[in-house]
Amino acid sequence: MYYTGEFALKASVSIRTLRYYDRVGLLSPSRYTEAGYRLYSDDDLLTLQQILALKFLGFSLKEIKACLSSGPKRLHEVLAMQKAMMRERRTQLDSIIQAIDETEQVLHEHALDCAEGNWQAIVKVIQAIQMEQNEDWVNKYFTPEQRQTMKELSEKSYSPEAAQKLAQRREWTKEDQHVADQQWGAVQAGVRRLVAQGADPASSEAQAVIEQEQALIAQFTQGDAEIDASLKRWWNNYNELPTEKKPFPDFYSKEELAFLEKAHQVYKQRNG
Known part of the structure; x- marks a missing residue:
């Protein structure tokens, strides 16, 4: 068993993080001493490692809590879903870069000055890309x-x-x-x-x-x-x-x- 400070050091997290996870019901200590001090176990360390891994993969604390409570089979499904969503996010970032490139081209060709508030051409570029994205999204699924x-x-x-x-x-x-x-x-x-x-x-x-x-x-x-x-x-x-x-x-x-x-x-x- 580990006191909070020892456990935090072993897991490379802050004491504040452990207390927060306890407060939101994500990771509670296995035991308490008679004086009320938190005590963590090696099983708690394994759970914390899972939490930190899922957090790194982009899951919210609410999603992590659901994953931990639903078991390995459901975790496998959720990981596959998360990977698909991350790929979509990468595609979205590529689209944003595309929008920036095309906007720069429009500004160059038409000699538009953003400071003058002439955004009409820029908005048309962004709307066209968004429409294409939405159509691709529906066709994909x-x-x-x-x-x-x-x-x-x-x-x-x-x-x-x-x-x-x-x-x-x-x-x-x-x-x-x-x-x-x-x-x-x-x-x-x-x-x-x-x-x-x-x-x-x-x-x-x-x-x-x-x-x-x-x-x-x-x-x-x-x-x-x-x-x-x-x-x-x-x-x-x-x-x-x-x-x-x-x-x-x-x-x-x-x-x-x-x-x-x-x-x-x-x-x-x-x-x-």
């Missing part, structure tokens, strides 16, 4: 058949009013998708962990996951009843599709879906 399926689902599920309201929002980008993947990934990891632990759907932890899920749905619907109803129709229609026609795999196993159904019932009873 979905085949033409999958895009057609999702289009048909939307036309079948969303009312004209809901579709018009969504069309008026700004375009959904791959950065938006990245954030959404992280947020929904945390919900999915929470459900998997709770089911693996045999947790009660009525437990406070289970209800916290459902609350997080409902907050994400509300973020999309923005409290609009028509969009909310259309979204529910979309998922009902999606679930009726044959497995081979679904654009993406099911998020949950049958056991996890059963857990979610019970947890939703409890949530509805408690929140009306």
